[in-house]
Amino acid sequence: MSDRLVAALSAIVGPDAVVADRASLTTYESDAFGLVRGDARAVVLPRSTDEVSRVVALCHREHVPVVPRGAGTGLSGGAAPVDGGVIVETARMKRILSIDAAARLAVVQPGVANAVLSAAARPHGLVFGPDPSSGAVCTLGGNAAENAGGPHALKHGLTTQHVLGLEVVLANGEVVNLGGAVDGMPGYDLVGLFVGSEGLLGVTTALTVRLSPLAPETRTLLVAFPSLVAGCEAVGDLIEAGLEPSALEALDRGTIATIEASAEYAAGYPLDAELALLVDLDGTAVEVERAVAEASRICRARGATEIREGADESSRRKLWKGRKSAFGAMGRLRGDVYVLDGTVPRSALPRVLAFTVDVAARYGLTICNVFHAGDGNLHPNISFDGRDPDMTRRALAAGAEILRACVDAGGSITGEHGVGVEKLSFMHWMFGERELAEMEALKRLVDPSLSLNPGKLIPSTKGCAEAKGKHDLVGEPR
Amino acid sequence: MSLREPPAVRETLARAIGAARLRDGAAPRDLVDDLLPPVVARPESAGEVAELLGCAAREGFAVIPTAGGTRRAFGNPPERADVLLDLGALASxxxxxxxxxxxxxxxxxxxxxxxxxxxxxxxxxxxxxxxxxxxxxxxxxxxxxxxxxxxxxxxxxxxxxxxxxxxxxxxxxxxxxxxxxxxxxxxxxxxxxxxxxxxxxxxxxxxxxxxRAGRKSETPFSESNAFRANVLGPDGTEVAAVELRMPGGRLAPAEPPTTLCLDEPADSASARDRFRAWLARWREVASAANGVAIVLAAPPSWKRDVDVWCGEPPAALPLMRKLKALYDPTRVLNPGRYVAGL
Known part of the structure; x- marks a missing residue:
């Protein structure tokens, strides 16, 4: 059967665009969330919408699940082939089809890397707003599927604010165009429904996205605080003063120590700070001048011990260096990192952050916090050794406790990484039975055979009992 | 064109949310285009709104929701209008x-x-x-x-x-x-x-x-150019308005005219025909620029002559129909008023 399927796939995309040998398939067992794995029967790398359509239609006829995949940088298991099936990887669909600088629009294939589009837009004075940390490799198709964010989501919003139109292949292979080239096309906002649907509703084959004007000037402040609470309160103060930083990031003492301990990643961050804020302020020169003065005053009033300023590109890049390499540096602690993605209202930041410290102590784990403070998006990073089952269990249980605290504070289990497989058992903290049933009904409306990316996002469609046991990472905390 | 006689509608709704929340519809303030809903319901809680909708769905009463009433003329004329759902009491x-x-x-x-x-x-x-x-x-x-x-x-x-x-x-x-x-x-x-x-x-x-800082009229999200075209009657009052939305950087073209001035009475057949032709030209211009032309307001007879939302239905209309059927299978919410008569 498998050979017949591989032959049929090869007939569509050519043998050089099908991966089916066991050794090569191990690369595709998981995405960047390594805790869930699966065995795909094959990976296909189509070059066109038509090829995607024919591949998906074939899988539909053969009752084989389809798992869309971009660069595999997802952090919730969204691209892991947990129910087997065929992975459709968009790596060969990476053409920028057009950039219309006057209209500030780009039309791209789904495999274009996030940073590649921004680099292409830059000569026009434009940029693609969302900038996830994995921007150098993560794809725009993946960004749309996960509704990706990034440090600059504070001012510029998530991916959903930047996608105007989608060409998608539905589960039966049908190609449909959603939205268009302007906001507010007539009809239900299907683009809004498909963005963030984690590959459950369709495979994106082209996107029409907004490009945003580059700010005339940007300055960066690195501010050191003697306590977590002081730093978090400063975040709220900055927003309440009417300032709108384009990014407002935070790193705790543990993160700074980890970065500075590595020769490769050291950025000269203040080791004695309990929390450091990285603040980007942009606008016209006059606006930025005023904002920098105001932000500095606010931070000092909250007891800031040091403020460094980067006014030009190279000094700004230096200040950002530590932030950008934080995840890489943390991987060196114990080898494995469980990256959480809870969001809380800004007023709850001090409380929930202190709670993560408490959780770390109780579970005997190291948790470093590096996060998008301005929009309350926490990324507690739990270091663990995946070869140690007890430690892995503790890491997952600690993570669940922290995410529960985020929901209880009025926030969310995920700000930008998606539900995937990782957070399936947390969905009922945020939604009632009716709302979850509604999501399942929406899924069945578009994909009645549940063949697109099964086992993700919706707890009730997890499927057979065997799969359920396999995917249940962790139960509820206590 | 109600499915039921007005007294029956009112009695049935009274059992769902109480007679105190109901009154008879009165022209002109309760008109939806040229339809007068026989009953106006003014629920005082979200729970009552849900009760009312549940009842309407069971009985097949068409419900027209309204709050401030500033967009009463927006959308295609509804096929039916049994209840005007006045949300005005939910304003806190x-x-x-x-x-x-x-x-x-x-x-x-x-x-x-x-x-x-x-x-x-x-x-x-x-x-x-x-x-x-x-x-x-x-x-x-x-x-x-x-x-x-x-x-x-x-x-x-x-x-x-x-x-x-x-x-x-x-x-x-x-x-x-x-x-x-x-x-x-x-x-x-x-x-x-x-x-x-x-x-x-x-x-x-x-x-x-x-x-608020740095926030001017332009925001990161306002690249598309929206402008308004309208039709003026012989006395200079606005008879119809159209929203034109084009990808940014494209300004209103010189042709067709942004304002169509009528010499004839707005209720004449010739006025309606001229509106339809003028709108069709705008839709050609908009669609050539990947934009849209949406009628924001017009006399009901003019609106019945066109789809106020679009010339060509959206490519994803079949999916939209399925969505409507999922949420509102008996078509009681604003029936016919949305895109392509959804």
Whole structure:
């Protein structure tokens, strides 16, 4: 059967665009969330919408699940082939089809890397707003599927604010165009429904996205605080003063120590700070001048011990260096990192952050916090050794406790990484039975055979009992 | 064109939400285009809205939701209108947290009142909302685009981060959270924004305000050019208005004229024909530029002659029909008023 399927796939995309040998398939067992794995029967790398359509239609006829995949940088298991099936990887669909600088629009294939589009837009004075940390490799198709964010989501919003139109292949292979080239096309906002649907509703084959004007000037402040609470309160103060930083990031003492301990990643961050804020302020020169003065005053009033300023590109890049390499540096602690993605209202930041410290102590784990403070998006990073089952269990249980605290504070289990497989058992903290049933009904409306990316996002469609046991990472905390 | 006699409608609804919430419809203030709903219901809680919708769905009563009434002329003329659902009693502010930049309100809170509230804390809804309009938060979100008196921003899509909606199955659903950054589950909130109340009725809305600093008329989200074309009657009063939305950087062309001045009475057949031809030309221009031309208001007889939303139905119309059938299988919410008669 498998050979017949591989032959049929090869007939569509050519043998050089099908991966089916066991050794090569191990690369595709998981995405960047390594805790869930699966065995795909094959990976296909189509070059066109038509090829995607024919591949998906074939899988539909053969009752084989389809798992869309971009660069595999997802952090919730969204691209892991947990129910087997065929992975459709968009790596060969990476053409920028057009950039219309006057209209500030780009039309791209789904495999274009996030940073590649921004680099292409830059000569026009434009940029693609969302900038996830994995921007150098993560794809725009993946960004749309996960509704990706990034440090600059504070001012510029998530991916959903930047996608105007989608060409998608539905589960039966049908190609449909959603939205268009302007906001507010007539009809239900299907683009809004498909963005963030984690590959459950369709495979994106082209996107029409907004490009945003580059700010005339940007300055960066690195501010050191003697306590977590002081730093978090400063975040709220900055927003309440009417300032709108384009990014407002935070790193705790543990993160700074980890970065500075590595020769490769050291950025000269203040080791004695309990929390450091990285603040980007942009606008016209006059606006930025005023904002920098105001932000500095606010931070000092909250007891800031040091403020460094980067006014030009190279000094700004230096200040950002530590932030950008934080995840890489943390991987060196114990080898494995469980990256959480809870969001809380800004007023709850001090409380929930202190709670993560408490959780770390109780579970005997190291948790470093590096996060998008301005929009309350926490990324507690739990270091663990995946070869140690007890430690892995503790890491997952600690993570669940922290995410529960985020929901209880009025926030969310995920700000930008998606539900995937990782957070399936947390969905009922945020939604009632009716709302979850509604999501399942929406899924069945578009994909009645549940063949697109099964086992993700919706707890009730997890499927057979065997799969359920396999995917249940962790139960509820206590 | 009601399915039932007015007294029967009123008696049945009285059993669902109480006679005290009902009155007879009266022209002209309760007119929906040229239809007069025989009953006006004014529920006082989200639960009552859900009860009413459940009852309407069971009985087949067509429901026309309204709050501020500033967009009563928007949309195709409804096929039927049994109940005008007046949400005006649901106008309270639930919460405003300046530190979180989050505002929670009932649907009939006026946009201008909400803006004044957040402006006192150096924040704003501007750029995302038509803050100078007389419309309500719920009505603006349902319409998904600015009202007649405040064309400009793309509309409130960006800043709605959560809704509670009443559905025709008689239940209330909550989606979203009190945070702007939230990707848990399908973004169902977005389905209700711009749906003109054809999938459910918004009974509570959660939005994000933004810091005021540096916020000018231009926002990161206002690249598309929206402008307004209109038709004036012989006496100079506006008879019809059309919203034209093109990808940014493309200005209004010289032809067709942005304003069509009629010499003949607006109720004449020739006026209607001239409107239809003028709109068709605008739709050609808009579609050539990948834009849209949407009729914001026009006499009912003119609207019956066209689809106010679009010339060609959207490519995804079959999916949209399925959505409508999922949420409102008996078509009681604004029947016929939405795109392609949904």
């Amino acid at each position: 502010l639930r919460e405003w947290s300046p530190r979180d930049g989050v505002l929670v309100a009932e649907p009939a809170l006026a946009v201008g009142d909400a803006e004044r509230l957040v402006a006192a804390d150096a924040q704003t809804l501007a750029g995302d909302w038509p803050v100078r309009s007389t419309g309500t938060l719920g009505g603006s979100a349902a319409a998904g685009r600015p009202p007649l008196d405040a064309l400009g921003p793309a509309g409130p899509r960006w800043s709605v981060i959560g809704v509670e909606v009443a559905l025709p199955d008689g239940t209330l659903r909550r989606h979203g959270a009190r945070v702007a950054k939230n990707v848990a589950g399908f973004d169902v909130t977005r389905l209700h924004v711009g749906a003109l109340g054809t999938l459910g009725v918004i009974t509570e809305i959660t939005l994000r305000a933004r810091p």
